[in-house]
Amino acid sequence: MDLDRTGLPGIGLQHVLTTERGRQIGVISHHTGRRDLVIFDKDDPDTTLATVVLTPEEANVLAELLGTGRIVERLNELHRQVEGLVTRKIPIEAGSPYDGRSLGDTRTRSRTGASIVAVVRRHEVIASPRPDFLLQAGDVVVVVGTEEGTSAAAEILQTG
Numbered sequence: 001m002d003l004d005r006t007g008l009p010g011i012g013l014q015h016v017l018t019t020e021r022g023r024q025i026g027v028i029s030h031h032t033g034r035r036d037l038v039i040f041d042k043d044d045p046d047t048t049l050a051t052v053v054l055t056p057e058e059a060n061v062l063a064e065l066l067g068t069g070r071i072v073e074r075l076n077e078l079h080r081q082v083e084g085l086v087t088r089k090i091p092i093e094a095g096s097p098y099d100g101r102s103l104g105d106t107r108t109r110s111r112t113g114a115s116i117v118a119v120v121r122r123h124e125v126i127a128s129p130r131p132d133f134l135l136q137a138g139d140v141v142v143v144v145g146t147e148e149g150t151s152a153a154a155e156i157l158q159t160g
Helices: 056-081 108-112 147-159
Strands: 002-008 012-018 024-030 035-040 048-054 086-091 115-121 124-127 140-145
Antiparallel strands (some): 002 012, 024 035, 035 048, 086 140, 115 124
16 A cells, blocks of 8 residues: 655645555545545546545545544554453433533543543544533443443443
8 A cells, every 4th residue: 555645736735545456546635625535547547537526524524434443443453452451332321411511521531541532423433532522412432441440431421
């Protein structure tokens, strides 16, 4: 796999991924926030076969879909490397004291030593949510830490 990055004056950046089979897929990141997904002709890499224009929101959703597997893969690798590390999925139920409140309000990391690494909302994965991220009933919070720390995090998120 090869990844090339090229500045496009007045436009933004172009990243082109060359797969093991020699196919080239590009992403053009415009200064405006728009992203273009580009498929290049295998026989003529200067010719595009298709271009899909994505809004910033569409690009984020696509990135999350493509990156979700990598998050799970990394967590699994950590489990193999670090004895005693566990991952726990904690649902935010209606009536939770943190339904509608920010992640930072939970102070989970400082209170338990466990880290919130993602939030699953409907079918979307929000990796590394910021402290100002607002939790909602129906969210599933993914926590990594010791068994004791993740259990304490579940207690905090479910009962306060």
